[in-house]
Amino acid sequence: MNFSIYDFTSFNQWIDRFLRENLNSFWAIAVEMVIIGLAILLFYALVGLFLVYAERKVCAFMQNRVGPNRVGPYGFFQTIADFIKLMLKELITIKNADQFLFNLAPFIVIIASFMAIAAIPFAKGLHAIDFDIGVLYVIAVSSLGVVGILLAGWSSNNKYSLIGAMRSGAQIVSYELSVGLSLLTIIILAGTMQFSAIVEGQANGWFIFKGHIPAFIAFVIFLISSTAETNRGPFDLAEAESELTAGFHTEYSGIKFAFFFLAEYMNMFIVASIAATVFLGGWMPFHVGGWAGFNHIMDFIPPFIWYIGKTFFVIWIMMWFKWTFPRLRIDQLLTLEWKYLLPINLVNILIMAFIVLMGWHF
Numbered sequence: 001m002n003f004s005i006y007d008f009t010s011f012n013q014w015i016d017r018f019l020r021e022n023l024n025s026f027w028a029i030a031v032e033m034v035i036i037g038l039a040i041l042l043f044y045a046l047v048g049l050f051l052v053y054a055e056r057k058v059c060a061f062m063q064n065r066v067g068p069n070r071v072g073p074y075g076f077f078q079t080i081a082d083f084i085k086l087m088l089k090e091l092i093t094i095k096n097a098d099q100f101l102f103n104l105a106p107f108i109v110i111i112a113s114f115m116a117i118a119a120i121p122f123a124k125g126l127h128a129i130d131f132d133i134g135v136l137y138v139i140a141v142s143s144l145g146v147v148g149i150l151l152a153g154w155s156s157n158n159k160y161s162l163i164g165a166m167r168s169g170a171q172i173v174s175y176e177l178s179v180g181l182s183l184l185t186i187i188i189l190a191g192t193m194q195f196s197a198i199v200e201g202q203a204n205g206w207f208i209f210k211g212h213i214p215a216f217i218a219f220v221i222f223l224i225s226s227t228a229e230t231n232r233g234p235f236d237l238a239e240a241e242s243e244l245t246a247g248f249h250t251e252y253s254g255i256k257f258a259f260f261f262l263a264e265y266m267n268m269f270i271v272a273s274i275a276a277t278v279f280l281g282g283w284m285p286f287h288v289g290g291w292a293g294f295n296h297i298m299d300f301i302p303p304f305i306w307y308i309g310k311t312f313f314v315i316w317i318m319m320w321f322k323w324t325f326p327r328l329r330i331d332q333l334l335t336l337e338w339k340y341l342l343p344i345n346l347v348n349i350l351i352m353a354f355i356v357l358m359g360w361h362f
Helices: 009-022 025-062 078-088 099-117 134-142 145-155 159-190 195-200 212-229 254-278 292-300 303-322 330-358
Strands: none
Touching (some): 025 078, 025 099, 025 254, 025 303, 078 254, 099 134, 134 159, 134 254, 145 254, 159 212, 159 254, 212 303
16 A cells, blocks of 8 residues: 555545455444544544643733743643543532533534534545535534524523623624625635635635635635634623623533533634635645746645644634734624625625636636
């Protein structure tokens, strides 16, 4: 078997062939699903823990502090210590809460992010599922998370939780429009909703450059809208500490609180991955027309490294947003979406459609 870190297709085919030779068709597929599930679980846990650590360090840098620096080298194991603490904490039973929905809510939130991450191409031939409507699928399943948030707020029997959940519902439903329309702008340029085809279409240039100004505007709107959709600052009205203690997860403790906490960071990773895939070429290297030597050097960097680098660049921008701008009021947040982002998005789609129709893109 010729395995290459530049194309995982042959490796995947070898695993599939090996399982089918030793097991019947049903068990081969079942084992493949278990392997993929465990790989995503492990990746989910590692990335979630790392992002919490990265957030603390970025926050410290923005505020001219050191950040975690005691537990492990550079405080690297502080996040793991916090995770163990949350795992061991008592699960407090809330009197008069709807116990079934209260316990179900964190699972809905985390399952929605699991379903979304499955469609993201990490490298050439390295994705769990490759739908021909991949973008539509991700938008659809990522919207399910708000159901868990609304259930958490309503079932807690706490007015602060309910207010936080209602805010989050209004916020996500509003900004989902701008996320979808900004992605639709690039779908018009790409001519497909399949993530692998979108990445392949950027082999000779990333869409943020090929699509002229409308693509850049769509990228900026996507960053703002997806930051709001993941309930991150300066759009964290759903869990505003100064107003609502901890918002929709006020009454949660232990592992259930950890689920909400982890889901927020993984949702940030997912939207950053989508931004990197759709606008910045995904796992495609950076090429400049006519610079054959430079392009050849760029090709040596493995696709997975390109994908991770671009994704963490977008995550850093989102963290920069949070620790730079003050929190908006709820009326300002909704005004930004309905009076500014949505009209700009609609006009932007028309301009992109005209550019594609006239063949003016690169």
